[in-house]
Amino acid sequence: MKFDISNILMNNGASMKLEYVGEPPEREPEKGCIIDGDITLSGTLTNNNGILSLDGHLDAGCKSECYRCLGEVRKVLRLTLKEDFINSADAGETEMYPFEGKILDISRALNDNIILNLPMKHLCSDQCKGLCSKCGGNLNEVQCGCIDDSIDPRMEGLSKFFE
Ligand SMILES: [Zn+2]
Numbered sequence: 829m830k831f832d833i834s835n836i837l838m839n840n841g842a843s844m845k846l847e848y849v850g851e852p853p854e855r856e857p858e859k860g861c862i863i864d865g866d867i868t869l870s871g872t873l874t875n876n877n878g879i880l881s882l883d884g885h886l887d888a889g890c891k892s893e894c895y896r897c898l899g900e901v902r903k904v905l906r907l908t909l910k911e912d913f914i915n916s917a918d919a920g921e922t923e924m925y926p927f928e929g930k931i932l933d934i935s936r937a938l939n940d941n942i943i944l945n946l947p948m949k950h951l952c953s954d955q956c957k958g959l960c961s962k963c964g965g966n967l968n969e970v971q972c973g974c975i976d977d978s979i980d981p982r983m984e985g986l987s988k989f990f991e
């Protein structure tokens with residue numbers, strides 16, 4: 829995801845619009861999570877004394893599996909982007925993303941932002957009941973009627989003791 833920055837590079841305070849609709853930097857930024865369709869980026873890039881500051885928004889559809897019921901989860905991530913980029917020659921030990929010459933590649937910055945904003949656990953709904961531990965039925969859809977009689981083996985010894 830590369831932008832020609834030659835127009836603002838030589839002018840302190842100059843800015844340009846960044847607009848992008850298309851392929852995400854990575855289709856699967858995280859195991860089990862797929863970026864669905866195109867991503868939409870819109871922002872402004874400003875030259876602050878040679879540091880290029882990106883201020884913008886990113887929308888990305890995300891498809892994953894519910895960790896309780898394994899059903900499909902679809903979400904739209906809406907991210908606020910605030911990142912600084914610096915010429916690789918001046919990068920040194922900074923935390924900023926480097927760019928080379930007159931081309932700014934924001935792929936890595938975007939991907940990092942996407943990963944940071946993915947939920948730790950994907951859930952189809954906060955009320956998801958998950959799967960029955962006995963029959964595997966989806967408890968959101970069926971009432972399987974199984975009774976959970978699994979006894980902790982340590983407790984089993986204890987219950988014999990009391991008999
Ligand atoms: Zn679920």
Ligand SMILES: [Zn+2]
Pocket residue numbers: 960961962963964965972973974
């Ligand atoms: Zn069941």
